[in-house]
Amino acid sequence: MLKASAKPSMVYEAVRNDDETPTAIRKDISNLSARIHSVEEHISIEVLITSMEERDGRIKHLFFCHARSVKNAKRFLEVVLIDAIYKTNVYKLPFVNFVGISNLGANHLQTFGTWISDESEKSYTWIIEQFVSLIFYDISPFVFITDNDAALICALRNIFPFKQF
Template identity: 30%
Template structure:
């Protein structure tokens, strides 16, 4: 019924193409609305593979807007994540009439409808105000992180002090807790005389969306920036040109996505049909990890193992009701653990860590 109301023949052809895909793919989802002049306003679509990818890897969502992809200059939003091969996957995309809060709300609400109302744990964006307001309304419980690359660029643009962007980055990624961050931040602001700087004041007010001290403990799948979105946009621009009409656009978009999925299939084949050379002293654990992880995940895990194998037990000191200040290699019954205090000493530094 809506399609019959649309006056634009090009939009009608694009919708006919998507309708044809839905007939071949029972899980294909698309939705659109029209403006007051009966022209296509917003269009969202996601095929069965994108929906399945989101079901598996949809804990983290990243999206931004790109332009110059079609003849009507309609903004394109690509919603992406990261899969088990650490590759970018496309969960869905939308062509928009504008970049208002209401339009982004429609995109997110339609996206959730397509994904059976599964909400992401966290979302990463470039800091667009309209996006932020839409996320706050549609995904109020989702942790929203601002792109660190955009923040550093804005720091360089808005604060004309030598090396400020580097100093700001150190604050952003510092390993301390919230109290330590606050102390370092206020000292930095006072030392550089930035108490009256408008951008510094505003960005401090958003610190819970960019400071590692406040974000620690939330899952982001390794994403701190919208770089995956921007890389995807750059890739899509090889297929999508400004002169494309809508029916050409949806066809070319399909071609681009097929290429991406071929890369995933290749990575899947390599993971299933190759075995890495074991290189750590923890061979039993390493061999097991190689069988359960994908190739890329295993490589990251092995780096952690290499760090872990640098530690080794040189003795065990025990303190308790029955054992006091004795160094022993005895087997300890689990029932005794409640009464024991264990001390670990690092031989490479003059330090001692005690844990009960």
């Protein structure tokens, strides 16, 4: 019942009704529920990371964002700035930052980030596809601003063939 998202109080009532002398108290069931959810969350993160790993056990790309940024970007995003910060982290991986701006100004600034293994067209294509599938499944921003990186522009042209770059 807990795995089916039943509340601990409902589970307790079901156990109590089936058993004349229940062997568990409500707190036991609440603790078990918390433990199950904790393990499930841990397993889902492990599955996610495993699915991103290459055969050598290394993660090549990692895209992340805040849920509020996704929600606001779907409503207000019209200009997207894409820029790679060159290998400033301990792993020497390029960090690509997406900054979205609406016509309403900086109050609706949205940021998304990605670490990539290299600044190739293939890597840029992957991160732009992630961004598009999350935000722009049926529309696209009006303007993209880049640092004129050839691989990034090629990836954008492949994904948005009707835009000018």
